[in-house]
Amino acid sequence: MAVQPAVYGASERPPRGDYTRAADDYTCAQNWAAYTAQDHDTYHRLYLRQCEQLPGLASAAFIAALPQLGAKERIPRFDDINERLYKATRWQLVAVPGLIPEVPFFQLLANRKFPVTDWIRRPEEFEYIVEPDVFHDLFGHVPLLFNPMLADYMQRYGEGGLKAARLGSCEMLARLYWYTIEFGLIRESAGLRAYGAGILSSHGELPYSVHSPEPQRLPLTLERTMRTRYKIDSYQQTYFVIDSFEQLFQLTEGDFTPLYERLRGLPEFAADERNP
Template sequence: MTTDTLPTHPPEGAAADWTVPQNWDRYTPEEHGVWDTLFARQAALLPGRASDAYLRGLDVLKLSKPGIPDFAELSDRLMGLTGWQVVAVPGLVPDDVFFDHMANRRFVAGSFIRRADQLDYLQEPDVFHDVFGHVPMLADPVFADYLEAYGKGGQRAVGLDALKYLARLYWYTVEFGLVAEPEGLRIYGAGIVSSFSESRFALEDASPNRIAFDLERVMRTEYRIDDFQQNYFVIPSFEELLSATTQIDFAPLYRTVRRQSDLAPGEVLPDDVVVTRGTQDYARGKALA
């Protein structure tokens, strides 16, 4: 998601819609090498952990090709599958810009890549997070429809002063969502699949709660951006996620949520459907074996 502290006009060199050239030919061998290192590490980790939809997208989009993907080539493949494309932006963009691109099936992605000494954590999303984390799910027709609907919902939420609640939905699905598949829980959120540590933590650590997805519940739940999640929400399928978020009028839902108190990130309610109850004993800096 975006932030409300950004400038209101595109920076120098950006188009009116905040897009910029990717300038793929300017990447250095070292930058391509960082992508290859990150890709190899995650590609070895994700089978048996990532959702079938994510792994299919990774394969069909040919992201295993060495080096940082060329957005033009990637968009050609995506357009043939789900009508989406990937556009480069200079960094985080204003909410209205973000939602307009998403509503029109354009996924905004940063074009820079982290340094070799930043493999495990970067505060601002880079091309690895945005492309490796998000784009494979855009090859899935149902999830592609969900993100388009989210963009249109975001455009409406701006006028309803409800962005806080919609941001929580994005966080707990698009960024940090789990899905129940026949073989067990799987990860699909970009913040998890692009993270070497959280790919394991989200599924295997005893600390976090894993709670069945409920739209109102998710919209009430705060999140933290500086650590692993204390609660993960589990959808039964992407079809049911799409249905739950498109077969409802969000305006009265926002009014209902606004009347209730916010929930702490690790809180469990009596009426939650708890998939696994966590110990909540994780502390920042804990090593994962």
């Protein structure tokens, strides 16, 4: 039976990507030869634009690891990155045709395999795209997979996700991923910085998340984070801040089952609801 794409959030069109190429675990070969000169140019221009504003906004660990992606003039071959990544943290990149369901996603992470969408946005989508593409996944996520603490956190998240799926608690755990790996902030000695991939790959949200007085920035706690809904089509109105990657890793220690049970009886917070 053919695998089916995942749909997250509201959308009037089906998910992009050729899922007929995918194996049962949703992975596929990166068809690097299919990228056009325009595709490589789009990646290059996105890369340069984001690099220009990283100083003073992105976490020091991200900036230090970014060169591990390799040449910025073209879309990298995943196999080339894997040679460096596996030596650093025993992680590997695998190509996927687009968004994939939660359980296969968790399974890949639990096995230290990070799914990377292999297509890139069209030139008219240069400013904004709803679904993650190869630039978002590579530029936003992969550099911090070279960080041992974040790499171990991601594996632990995958293992926890498989358990959450059995307990019917995926939505609560998805919020933790959203507000850390996608839209997390960290307080460093030089000030507030971004480490979330959704921020780091966004030209507009990177300065907004760090400097704008509009959103609230709360210390990360599991309960508040898991009770907070999120939006996929606007800048965040709530960010959660950690003091170190070690803190993030330690938060995932232990059994979440009692936490899930307790949270089911508590009201949720809207994405823009101010902390009382």
